Amino acid sequence: QKEVEQNSGPLSVPEGAIASLNCTYSDRGSQSFFWYRQYSGKSPELIMFIYSNGDKEDGRFTAQLNKASQYVSLLIRDSQPSDSATYLCAVKGNTGGFKTIFGAGTRLFVKA
Amino acid sequence: NAGVTQTPKFQVLKTGQSMTLQCAQDMNHNSMYWYRQDPGMGLRLIYYSASEGTTDKGEVPNGYNVSRLNKREFSLRLESAAPSQTSVYFCASSEAPGQTYEQYFGPGTRLTVT
Numbered sequence: 001q002k003e004v005e006q007n008s009g010p011l012s013v014p015e016g017a018i019a020s021l022n023c024t025y026s027d028r029g030s031q032s033f034f035w036y037r038q039y040s041g042k043s044p045e046l047i048m049f050i051y052s053n054g055d056k057e058d059g060r061f062t063a064q065l066n067k068a069s070q071y072v073s074l075l076i077r078d079s080q081p082s083d084s085a086t087y088l089c090a091v092k093g094n095t096g097g098f099k100t101i102f103g104a105g106t107r108l109f110v111k112a
Numbered sequence: 113n114a115g116v117t118q119t120p121k122f123q124v125l126k127t128g129q130s131m132t133l134q135c136a137q138d139m140n141h142n143s144m145y146w147y148r149q150d151p152g153m154g155l156r157l158i159y160y161s162a163s164e165g166t167t168d169k170g171e172v173p174n175g176y177n178v179s180r181l182n183k184r185e186f187s188l189r190l191e192s193a194a195p196s197q198t199s200v201y202f203c204a205s206s207e208a209p210g211q212t213y214e215q216y217f218g219p220g221t222r223l224t225v226t
Contacts, residue, residue, distance in 0.1 A: 102154040
């Protein structure tokens with residue numbers, strides 16, 4: 001079992017819709033969860049982080065964490081074509097030097 | 113601030129050649145990382161340096177060596193390149209190795225080994 005799993009996609013949504021990206025992780029001791037956006041040919045950039053169970057909102061983005069289910073998600077409201085990118089879920093454990101484990105990413109395509 | 117810079121941006125090597133990828137950050141971060149990214153594999157940690165003077169192996173360290181030259185610079189060396197090392201290499205830094213600190217990435221080096 002991969003340590004951090006994401007559906008590779010592509011996930012295709014129409015402009016203005018809500019895009020829902022999901023991630024599961026295997027290490028129950030994980031404490032920190034990050035969502036990075038990566039445009040084609042570019043480097044990852046952080047868009048959200050969450051440490052506590054529940055929801056965290058930042059503009060059009062909402063991160064949701066459920067530690068009991070080992071599940072973290074990212075909702076993008078009012079999706080725009082500029083949101084088309086690969087979204088990487090990253091999980092940081094509490095051992096081994098706090099190494100960050102990345103999922104393989106979900107490709108999102110927002111149709112105009 | 114330039115953030116995290118990497119050189120070179122592109123490189124083609126023949127099997128058996130060696131090279132060093134350079135990384136520098138100007139954010140006064142303590143921790144630095146080297147990742148490789150292959151299609152469908154996500155980012156995999158090669159080596160990291162939690163603080164100046166320390167380095168540790170990550171998930172895929174074989175075939176690589178690193179040097180934390182000072183607080184700003186962290187280099188990755190391929191002693192004898194192999195086609196399996198064809199990848200995109202990203203350097204990253206974070207304020208500290210602790211759980212709450214996110215990583216900032218450089219622009220990447222695209223390496224092809226023929």
